[in-house]
Amino acid sequence: MNEATGLFVKIRNVVKQIPLGKVTTYGQIAKMVGITDSRKVGWALWGNQDPQIPCHRVIKKDGFLAKDYSLGGWEEQKRRLQKEGISFIKENQVDLEKHQWVC
């Protein structure tokens, strides 16, 4: 543990703090860890299926799910989100206005 690998652990730490029933965007997380590049967020989560890391709560700034989501596609992600009480506007778009995470 500890901030060993830098952003890798840092980003994972933030994602773990996302409350149930909330979602957040890559850009938002990027700001939290002190960076300006949202790609690092996705990059850090890539291949990470840790049960403590709800990657399915991490979506794009427009509320769309990541189309390159690896753990089964956005359809799997959507199913998990709905299970937590998240509302969907479209098949692959979350209602950000209601569920975007704010500290």
Place this chain on the structure above:
DNA sequence: CCGTTGACCAGGC
């Protein structure tokens, strides 16, 4: 140190 990669974002055509 260098080149490549990368689940994004914004701008241009």
Place this chain on the structure above:
DNA sequence: GGCCTGGCCAACG
């Protein structure tokens, strides 16, 4: 409205 390019910067070989 879809595709391309640039940017931005950490991790990895």
